[in-house]
Amino acid sequence: MIDRALPTRTLLDLAARQWFDELADRGIVVTDNDLIVRAWNSWLVEQTGILADNAIGHPLFVVCPTIAARGLGEHYQRALIGEVRVLAHRFHKFLIPVSKSALPAGATEATQTARIVPLTSDGQVVGTVTIVEDVSERVVSERELRNQILVSERARNVAEDASKLKDEFLATMSHEIRTPLNAVLGWTQILRTQGNIKSRDRALEVIERNAASQLRLVEDLLDMARIVSGKLRLDIETIELQTVVQAALDVIEPGATAKRVAIVADFEAMPIPINADADRLQQAVWNVLSNALKFTNSGGTINVSVRRDNTTARLIVADTGQGITAEFLPYVFDRFRQADASTSRRHGGLGLGLALTRQILELHGGSIEVKSAGTDKGSTFAFRLPVADTLAQAAATIKPHLDADALDGIVVLIVDDSADSREMLEVALRAYCASVTTVDSVDYALAKLASGSIVPDVVVSDIGMPGRDGYELIRRLRSFAEPIRSTPAIAVTAYADPEDRMRALAAGYQLHLAKPADPSVVAESILSLNAARSSSAKHHRS
Amino acid sequence: MELTALQQDALIELLNIGFGRAGASLSQLTRHRVLLEVPKVTIRPIEEVAQALEGVIASDVASVHQIFSGPVAGDALLMLDQNGAAILKELLTSEPALPLAIDASAREVITEVGNILLNACLGTFGNILHVQVAFSVPQLSLESVGGILESLRVHREGVRYALVVHAAFKLRDTEVRGYLVIILSVVSLDRLLREVEAWERDNR
Numbered sequence: 001m002i003d004r005a006l007p008t009r010t011l012l013d014l015a016a017r018q019w020f021d022e023l024a025d026r027g028i029v030v031t032d033n034d035l036i037v038r039a040w041n042s043w044l045v046e047q048t049g050i051l052a053d054n055a056i057g058h059p060l061f062v063v064c065p066t067i068a069a070r071g072l073g074e075h076y077q078r079a080l081i082g083e084v085r086v087l088a089h090r091f092h093k094f095l096i097p098v099s100k101s102a103l104p105a106g107a108t109e110a111t112q113t114a115r116i117v118p119l120t121s122d123g124q125v126v127g128t129v130t131i132v133e134d135v136s137e138r139v140v141s142e143r144e145l146r147n148q149i150l151v152s153e154r155a156r157n158v159a160e161d162a163s164k165l166k167d168e169f170l171a172t173m174s175h176e177i178r179t180p181l182n183a184v185l186g187w188t189q190i191l192r193t194q195g196n197i198k199s200r201d202r203a204l205e206v207i208e209r210n211a212a213s214q215l216r217l218v219e220d221l222l223d224m225a226r227i228v229s230g231k232l233r234l235d236i237e238t239i240e241l242q243t244v245v246q247a248a249l250d251v252i253e254p255g256a257t258a259k260r261v262a263i264v265a266d267f268e269a270m271p272i273p274i275n276a277d278a279d280r281l282q283q284a285v286w287n288v289l290s291n292a293l294k295f296t297n298s299g300g301t302i303n304v305s306v307r308r309d310n311t312t313a314r315l316i317v318a319d320t321g322q323g324i325t326a327e328f329l330p331y332v333f334d335r336f337r338q339a340d341a342s343t344s345r346r347h348g349g350l351g352l353g354l355a356l357t358r359q360i361l362e363l364h365g366g367s368i369e370v371k372s373a374g375t376d377k378g379s380t381f382a383f384r385l386p387v388a389d390t391l392a393q394a395a396a397t398i399k400p401h402l403d404a405d406a407l408d409g410i411v412v413l414i415v416d417d418s419a420d421s422r423e424m425l426e427v428a429l430r431a432y433c434a435s436v437t438t439v440d441s442v443d444y445a446l447a448k449l450a451s452g453s454i455v456p457d458v459v460v461s462d463i464g465m466p467g468r469d470g471y472e473l474i475r476r477l478r479s480f481a482e483p484i485r486s487t488p489a490i491a492v493t494a495y496a497d498p499e500d501r502m503r504a505l506a507a508g509y510q511l512h513l514a515k516p517a518d519p520s521v522v523a524e525s526i527l528s529l530n531a532a533r534s535s536s537a538k539h540h541r542s
Numbered sequence: 543m544e545l546t547a548l549q550q551d552a553l554i555e556l557l558n559i560g561f562g563r564a565g566a567s568l569s570q571l572t573r574h575r576v577l578l579e580v581p582k583v584t585i586r587p588i589e590e591v592a593q594a595l596e597g598v599i600a601s602d603v604a605s606v607h608q609i610f611s612g613p614v615a616g617d618a619l620l621m622l623d624q625n626g627a628a629i630l631k632e633l634l635t636s637e638p639a640l641p642l643a644i645d646a647s648a649r650e651v652i653t654e655v656g657n658i659l660l661n662a663c664l665g666t667f668g669n670i671l672h673v674q675v676a677f678s679v680p681q682l683s684l685e686s687v688g689g690i691l692e693s694l695r696v697h698r699e700g701v702r703y704a705l706v707v708h709a710a711f712k713l714r715d716t717e718v719r720g721y722l723v724i725i726l727s728v729v730s731l732d733r734l735l736r737e738v739e740a741w742e743r744d745n746r
C-alpha cells in the first residue's frame with residue numbers, strides 16, 4: 001500500500017535509473033563539473049569492456065584518453081558553460097572507442113553519434129551527460145541505398161551514352177552517304193551537260209570510285225546488321241592465311257603507293273592453314289590495313305607480318321601513324337565509335353570497320369588486339385586465329401585474263417526488270433564480243449525460248465522481279481526440251497546471303513553472283529560455264 | 543517595429559563575432575576554410591516572418607531548432623532550403639547525395655552544423671548580456687517555413703518578435719544562404735536590444 005503511494009518524483013527517479021542501467025540501448029556517461037565519471041551504464045561496460053568500478057571516480061579523459069587526444073575535449077568545456085553539443089558520425093566517426101569484440105565484422109572502429117548535454121540544477125551547470133548511439137547498421141543501409149542509386153544512375157548514363165553514340169553515328173552515316181552521292185550526281189550532271197569535256201575519264205573514275213565506296217559502306221552496314229542479329233553465315237573452307245593477307249595487300253597497295261606509305265610484308269614461308277571464310281577474313285584484314293593507311297602520313301610505314309606459333313596463326317599490322325590515345329584505346333572496336341566524331345574530323349568512315357573486324361575474327365574463333373603508345377606513336381593490331389589441322393587441296397584458281405573477244409560467238413540471254421542492270425551487263429558482255437539478247441521479264445524470256453527465236457548458250461537472270469521471278473524462270477527452263485533444258489544459268493541478284501545462294505542453286509542455277517556483280521566476273525563465269533557445257537556435250541557424244 | 547541603424551550595426555557586429563567563432567569550428571571540423579557572414583539583420587512580428595521567408599524559400603526547409611532559456615528566452619532556428627542543405631552537406635562530407643528525408647547521417651551533419659551556429663550566436667549574446675543561456679538538444683525538421691513557425695506559435699503566448707539573420711556560408715568557392723531566426727518575447731527582445739546598445743556605446 002505504501003509502495004503505491006510513492007511520490008511521482010521518486011517513481012521518475014527509479015524509472016530514470018532503470019532506463020540508465022537496463023533499458024537504454026545506448027551508452028550513457030554522467031560526469032560532475034570536474035569531468036569525473038560518476039555514472040557508467042551497462043551498455044558501455046558491454047561495449048568498451050571497462051567495468052563501472054574502473055570508470056567511476058576517475059577523470060573521463062583518463063578512462064577514455066582518446067576523447068582528449070582526438071580533440072573532442074572542447075565539447076565538454078562547452079557543455080560545462082551550458083552548450084549542448086551534437087556530434088555527427090560523419091564528422092567524428094565515434095566518441096567512445098569500443099572493444100574489438102563489440103565491433104561488427106570487418107569494422108576497425110566504432111560508428112557512433114553522440115550528444116553531450118550540460119546537467120543543470122537551478123540554472124547552474126553541475127555536470128555533463130553524454131549519450132552515445134551506435135549507428136553502424138544505419139550507416140551500412142544508407143551506404144547500400146547510396147550504392148543502389150549510383151548503380152541505377154550509372155545504368156542510365158550508359159543508356160544515354162549509347163543513345164548519344166547512335167545519334168552521332170546517324171549524323172556520320174548521313175554525311176558519309178551523302179558525300180559520295182554528291183560526287184556521283186555532280187559528275188553525272190557535268191557529263192550530261194558538257195558532252196565534250198576532256199575530263200570524261202576523270203569523271204567516270206570519280207563516279208566509279210564513289211559508287212564503290214558507297215557500296216562498301218552499305219555492305220558494312222548490312223554486315224553489321226547481320227552480325228548483330230546473328231545472321232552472318234561463314235563459308236568455311238581450309239585456306240592459307242598468307243593468301244588471304246596477300247589478297248588484302250593487293251587491294252590496299254595502290255592507295256599506299258599513291259599516299260607514299262611503304263608496306264613491308266614479312267610472311268612465314270610455310271603455308272599456314274586456317275579454317276576460314278576467305279572473303280570475310282580478307283575483309284577483316286583489309287579493314288585493319290585501310291585503317292592503318294588512313295591514319296599514317298606520307299613517308300610512313302606499315303609492317304605486316306604473318307607468323308605461326310604452334311596452333312596459333314598471328315598477323316601483325318603495325319603502322320607509324322598517328323596512334324591512339326589511352327582514353328580511346330578501350331573503345332577502338334566498339335560499334336559506331338570514332339575517336340573524333342566532330343563534323344570537322346579529318347578522316348571519313350562510319351566507325352564500323354574495326355567493329356566488323358573484331359566480330360568477324362570472333363566468328364572465326366580468333367581475336368584481335370590493339371596497342372598504341374599514344375598520339376603519334378603508331379598503332380599495332382594483332383590478329384590471332386587457330387591453325388587448321390590440314391591444308392585441304394588449295395583450289396589455286398588463277399584468274400584467267402579475258403581476251404577482248406573471249407565471248408565471241410556465245411549467245412547470252414539476260415533477264416532483268418531493271419533497265420540499268422540490263423544495259424550495264426549488255427554493254428559489258430558485248431565488249432567481250434558476246435551476242436546478247438535482253439528481256440525485262442520472265443514471261444517474255446519464256447516466250448522467246450518457247451518460240452525458238454533464241455537458243456542461248458548461257459542465261460543470266462535476276463531473281464527478284466515483278467510477276468514471275470528468277471526461281472520460276474529456272475524451273476520452267478529446266479522443263480523445256482533439249483537443248484534449252486540444260487542451258488547453264490547464272491543468278492545475278494541483290495539477295496546476297498548464303499541462304500539465297502543455296503536457294504538459287506537448288507532451284508537450278510549453276511552460279512549465284514551478288515549484285516552489283518563485276519562485269520568481268522560475269523564474263524568469266526559465262527566463259528567457264530559455256531566451256532564446261534561444250535566439253536560435257538563432246539564427252540556425251542563420244 | 544524596426545531596428546535603428548545603431549542597433550542594426552551593433553547586432554551585425556555581434557553576430558559576426560559569433561559567426562567567426564562558428565566558421566573557425568566548421569573549418570576545423572571539415573578541414574576546409576569555411577567563412578560565415580551576416581550581411582543583414584531584420585526584425586519583424588512573428589506573424590510576418592513566414593510570408594517574408596516564403597518569398598525566398600519556396601520549398602520545404604531543413605531547420606535546426608533549439609530552445610534557449612534564461613534571462614533572455616526563446617526559440618532559435620537555422621533554416622536552409624533543401625538544396626542549400628544538400629550542398630552544404632556534400633561540401634562538408636563529400637558523400638554523394640541522398641534525399642535528406644531518408645539520410646539520417648546527413649541530417650545529423652546538418653544538425654551539428656546548425657548546433658554550432660546557434661551556439662555561437664546565442665553564446666555571444668549570453669556573453670554580452672553577462673548571463674548564462676541554457677539550450678535544449680537541437681532538433682532537425684523538414685517542412686515548410688509556415689509549418690515550422692506555426693508549430694512554434696501554438697504553445698507560446700504574448701506578442702513575439704523574430705530577429706531574422708541572413709547568413710551566408712562560403713566554402714570551396716560555393717555560397718550557401720540560410721536564415722537564422724531568433725524568436726523572442728517583447729521582454730526578452732527589449733532586454734537584448736538595450737544590452738546591445740549599451741555594448742555598442744561601451745565599445746566606442
